[in-house]
Amino acid sequence: MRTIQNSSGPISDSETSGEAGSFTASFTGKEYYHELINRANTVPLLKLFKHYSLRLDDNNRRIVCPFSSHQGGRESSGSFYFYPQTNTFWCFGCKTGVAPCDLIAGLDNCSKVKAAMKILELFGDDTDDDNIFDRQMFTKKLEIMMEFSTVVREFSQANPDHKAQCFIEHICSVYDELNLKHKDFSNEALRRVVDQLKEEISSYNV
Numbered sequence: 610m611r612t613i614q615n616s617s618g619p620i621s622d623s624e625t626s627g628e629a630g631s632f633t634a635s636f637t638g639k640e641y642y643h644e645l646i647n648r649a650n651t652v653p654l655l656k657l658f659k660h661y662s663l664r665l666d667d668n669n670r671r672i673v674c675p676f677s678s679h680q681g682g683r684e685s686s687g688s689f690y691f692y693p694q695t696n697t698f699w700c701f702g703c704k705t706g707v708a709p710c711d712l713i714a715g716l717d718n719c720s721k722v723k724a725a726m727k728i729l730e731l732f733g734d735d736t737d738d739d740n741i742f743d744r745q746m747f748t749k750k751l752e753i754m755m756e757f758s759t760v761v762r763e764f765s766q767a768n769p770d771h772k773a774q775c776f777i778e779h780i781c782s783v784y785d786e787l788n789l790k791h792k793d794f795s796n797e798a799l800r801r802v803v804d805q806l807k808e809e810i811s812s813y814n815v
């Protein structure tokens with residue numbers, strides 16, 4: 610479980626590494642999961658408290674810690690605080706916080722990525738989007754990224770030899786570099802890059 614000290618740090622490898630191997634995590638995994646977690650963290654904690662029958666709201670901001678990892682679930686002093694203004698929480702007993710994904714990860718005893726997926730499944734409509742257009746752009750972007758990720762994974766699985774792995778790693782690093790240089794890639798630009806890289810992958814000679 611994440612504590613406040615490292616809440617802004619990188620998410621752990623266990624959450625980012627996909628089946629395709631570690632190098633692909635750098636361009637799909639991390640970015641994708643960070644977006645997922647950030648998005649889920651914009652869902653109001655109040656919704657989650659209600660869903661889990663935790664009696665916290667704007668007036669009652671302190672309860673007995675609901676985490677089973679805190680004194681085997683028998684915490685009794687009420688160390689768990691809710692901060693509505695920042696949509697965060699903190700338990701002074703087990704030193705756990707702070708965002709919606711941390712709450713669900715703690716309650717369900719799962720990874721933050723799993724927690725994010727669950728939150729978005731339950732309350733996807735409550736994310737704090739600027740507008741619906743942004744959300745559609747975001748969804749489209751994820752689709753393109755996941756599509757590329759699939760092509761890379763399939764190639765990687767079909768060509769386990771060293772030369773092919775070097776090749777696909779190179780393709781991924783090109784993709785990484787382009788994405789770093791153009792942080793605000795439009796979906797059209799991303800589409801062009803992905804199509805071009807896919808073409809290179811498909812023309813690879815074993």
Ligand SMILES: [Zn+2]
Nearest residue numbers: 674679700703
């Ligand atoms: Zn606690």
